[in-house]
Amino acid sequence: QNGQTTYFASDIAYHRHKLARGFDRIIDVWGADHHGYIPRMTAAVVAGGVLFALRAAARAMKLSQMKSDFVSNVSHELRTPLASIRVFGELLRLGKAETPEKVRVYGEYIETESRRLTQLINNILDLARIESGRKTYELAPADLEEVVRETLRTFRPSLEQAGFRLGWQPPTAPLPAIALDTSAVGQSLANLLDNAVKYSGISRDIDVGV
Secondary structure: OHHHHHHHHHHHHHHHHHHHHHHHHHHHHHHHHHOOHHHHHHHHHHHHHHHHHHHHHHHHHHHHHHHHHHHHHHHHHHHHHHHHHHHHHHHHHOOOOOOHHHHHHHHHHHHHHHHHHHHHHHHHHHHHHHHHOOOOOOOEEEOHHHHHHHHHHHHHHHHHHOOOEEEEEOOOOOOOOEEEOHHHHHHHHHHHHHHHHHOOOOOOEEEEEO
């Protein structure tokens, strides 16, 4: 698919260049033959329309490729929490949690991975709302520090399991309540954490502060 997309994009660019040169030639010929203003304007309008259509087609193909990449990435991301939920659920079913502490740990993993799964689904739904112009934010007074703490609590087990150290630097003084969409803020922080994991290189330290 990537190869096909690259071919179409280069094909459009090639024909756009050829058409631009061709229409320049048409304008010159019409101007030389007719010595008139209308033929030049007609050719210019036709050339502009075709070039605009080609640019729109190229942009549409680029957006289509971005959507395809997004769906591919999300499909991969969905497998991780689903696999974790299945594994820890099987461990509980088989009685591998022999102590209350293990039951608590397994339950915590299932809870955090289900929250992460919900976050990924919300990302997909938000993309659809943004494209259709129906994305809205529900602002209400909330504690930003608590929103950040809750998001970090959700992601900490999976990050530590992947070998990352998640550091938290709370504010030095209590923060006043502010109007915000807690779901949107939590989702933004979750996306930042995902990016930190993907692009951290050899570093395994993630620090979050408010």
